[in-house]
Amino acid sequence: MAPTEHDHPGELRAQDPIKLLAIRETPLTVDEVFRAVGDDAAGGTALFVGTVRNHDGGADVDKLGYSCHPTAEAEMRRVAEKVVAEYPVRALAAVHRIGDLTVGDLAVVVAVSCPHRGEAFEACRKLIDDLKHEVPIWKHQTFSDGTEEWVGAC
Secondary structure, eight states: OOOOTTOOGGGSOOSSOEEEEEEESSOOOHHHHHHHTOOTTOSEEEEEEEEOOSEETTEEEEEEEEEEOTTHHHHHHHHHHHHHHHSOOSEEEEEEEOEEEETTOEEEEEEEEESSHHHHHHHHHHHHHHHHHHSOEEEEEEETTSOEEEESOO
């Protein structure tokens, strides 16, 4: 997106909009991700929080565990860079949990700030959808009936 004589600098993509990318074994917080995307030129911030739910495919989920490939953070960066290239992102952050989680735990938190709300919503949706489909993170679910299931990429 090339600037025109009518563009305000705040309408343009920030110099280094990727503020936080991480995969962690420790609990995630919405506040950390929200603070990371604060930007005075952003009029819209969209945030998505993925939590462990108590069911999947008609079965009761007792617990789950996330694991990842060693390249997962590099893949997160690649996905984030694609979002930054496609939208006027002022700030972007994404963190994903690995390890054992229980129902209600935060599994992933992503946020994007843009000059306008529509762009923020679209960029955030693109970010979480692409992370889910492209980053090598796997979910191992344990159901209340004792069965187990592996689910690929987030």
